[in-house]
Amino acid sequence: MWPYPRILSHRGGGTLAPENTVAGLRRAMDHGFRAVEFDVMLARDGVPVVMHDPYLGRTVSGAGHVFDYDAAELAGMDAGSSFGADYRGEPVPLFVEFAQYCKAHGIWMNIEIKPARGFDVETGETVARLARAMFADELAAGALARAPLLSSFSLAALTAAQRVAPDLPRACLMSELPPGWEPLARSVGAIAIHTNHKHLTPELAQAVRDAGFGLFCYTVNEPQRAMQLLAWGVEAFCTDRIDLIGPDFGS
Numbered sequence: 001m002w003p004y005p006r007i008l009s010h011r012g013g014g015t016l017a018p019e020n021t022v023a024g025l026r027r028a029m030d031h032g033f034r035a036v037e038f039d040v041m042l043a044r045d046g047v048p049v050v051m052h053d054p055y056l057g058r059t060v061s062g063a064g065h066v067f068d069y070d071a072a073e074l075a076g077m078d079a080g081s082s083f084g085a086d087y088r089g090e091p092v093p094l095f096v097e098f099a100q101y102c103k104a105h106g107i108w109m110n111i112e113i114k115p116a117r118g119f120d121v122e123t124g125e126t127v128a129r130l131a132r133a134m135f136a137d138e139l140a141a142g143a144l145a146r147a148p149l150l151s152s153f154s155l156a157a158l159t160a161a162q163r164v165a166p167d168l169p170r171a172c173l174m175s176e177l178p179p180g181w182e183p184l185a186r187s188v189g190a191i192a193i194h195t196n197h198k199h200l201t202p203e204l205a206q207a208v209r210d211a212g213f214g215l216f217c218y219t220v221n222e223p224q225r226a227m228q229l230l231a232w233g234v235e236a237f238c239t240d241r242i243d244l245i246g247p248d249f250g251s
Contacts, residue, residue, distance in 0.1 A: 001191075001192075001209065001212065001213065001214045001215075001235060002192065002214035002215070002216070002235035002236055003144070003145040004035065004108055004110075004145060004149060004214075004236060005034065005035035005108050005236070005247065006235065006236045006237075006247075006249075006250070007033070007035065007236070007237065007238075007239065007245060007246070007247050007248075007249050007250075008033070008035040008036055008037045008110055008236065008237070008238040008239070009024075009028035009031075009033040009035070009036050009037070009238065009239065009242050010037055010218070010219050010238040010239055010240045011024065011036075011037065011038055011039065011052065011240075012024020012025050012027070012028055012036055012038060013025070013026075013027035013028050013242065014027075014028070014239060014240035014241060014242040014243075015240045015241060015242075015243070016031075016242060016243060017083065017087065018059065018079055018080045018082070018083040018084075018087050018090055019052065019059055019083075020038050020039060020050045020051055020052060020059070020079070020092075020093070021050075021079050021080065021087075021090050021091075021092075021093060022090075022093055022098065022101060023080065023087055023090050025098075025101060025102065025105075025107065027242075028107075028242055029105065029107070031242045031243065031246060031247075032246055032247045032248070033107075033242060033246075033247045034105075034106050034107050034108060034247065035107065035108040035109075035110070035247070036102065036107055036108070036109060036110070037109075037110040037112060037218070037238040038050055038098070038109070038110075038111065038112065039051060039052040039112045039114040040095045040111055040112065040113060040114060040123070040127050041054065041066055041114050041115060041116055041119075041123060042066075042067065042115070042116065042119055042122060042123050042126060043066060043067065043069055043070055043071035043073075043074055044066075044067045044068060044069055044070050045070040045071055046122065046126065047070070047071035047094065047095075048071075048094070048095035048096070048123070048126055048127055048130065049066065049071050049074050049075070049092055049093065049094055049095060050092065050093040050094070050095055050098045051066055051074075051092060051114075052114060053066075054066050054067070054114075054116040054117070056077070058082065059079055059082050059083075060074070060077050060078065060079045060082070060092055061077060061078040061079075061081060061082065062077050065116065066116060067116050067119070071094055074092045075091050075092050075093070075094055076091065077091070077092050078090065078091075079091060079092045095127065095130065096130055096134075099111075099130075099131065099134060099148070100134070103134065103135075108146070108148070109148035109149070110148065110149045110151060110171075110216075110238070111127060111131060111148050111149070111150050111151070112151050112152060112173070113127050113128075113150055113151070113152040113154065113157045113158070113161065114152070114153075115152075115154055115157050120154045120156035120157040120160070121156055121157070121159075121160045122160075123154075123157055123160075124152065124154070124156065124157030124158060124159070124160030124161040124164075125160045125161065125163070125164050127150065127161065128150060128160070128161035128162075128164050128165035128168055129164050129165060131147075131148050131150065131165065131168060132164070132165035132167070132168050135147040135148065135168075139167050139168065144167075144169055147168060147169060148168070148169075149169045149170070149171055149191075149192070150168060150169065150170045150171070151170070151171035151172070151173050151192075151194050152172075152173055153173040153174070153175075155172075155184065155187070155188055158170050158172065158188035158190070159187075159188055162188055162189050166189070169191050169192075170188055170189055170190050170191065171190055171191065171192035171193065171194050171214070171216065172184065172185040172188060172190040172192070172193055172194065173194045173195075174193065174194070174195050175195065175196045175199065176195070176196065176199040177193070177195060177199070177204055177208075181193070182211050185213060190213065191213065191214055192213050192214030192215065192216055193208050193213045193214070193215055193216070194216040194217070194218060195215075195216075195217060195218075196217070196218060197217035197218065197219075197220050197225065197229055197234070197237065200217060200229070200232070200234070202232045202233075205229075205232040205233045205234060206232075206233060209233050214235055214236070215233065215234050215235050215236075216234070216235065216236045216237060216238075217229055217234050217236075217237040217238075218237065218238050219237075219238055219239060219240055220237040220238070220239050220245070221239055221240050221241040221244070221245070222241075222244075223244055223245055223249070226239070226245055226249060226250065227250060230250050
């Protein structure tokens, strides 16, 4: 059900480096990771950038919203100083460059489509189109396990991604599994359910697996909890604590 790596570094370097940066990817690789979860949204000019928040100030120095700036302006901003002086000047990555870096270094990608309010369709279409072009050879060869997995909380974004890149795998993000979660996931052609581990139960885990979906959890930072989830049948998860939970954890 889940053909991908089992343990992913969350937003790159987890707690050890600025999130959603190339510096974070390098730190994850230093710890043996070759799989990453990260977030993508659109800048004002429609160019996708790797960021989690729709606003500046928490991880990226500045004020206002991401869509107040063009991608080139965001790429010139400091995404490292908020984490620590050693990372001062670390830039906001453009999605294409970030994904190309991952591909060149053999890092498998779970790309979370994280649209700003009202930009669900545009974000889903843009990210899916670019990812599909980047992995056209793998998709043509049927090597889906090497292609990235697109996930989102936004059904509209996933529907848009399905429309422009139907052969690119998708996953449905749900903090809690609501009534009717299965038809919702099937409506966007999802192959996996991604959910907050805090709301998962053994019964729900079994139901997801019985329905034929892969089961992924976010964000698991305690080794004891990670072992429990794996025992429940969770197939993969991301972690901030790449120093405590390595890529071969539980093997």
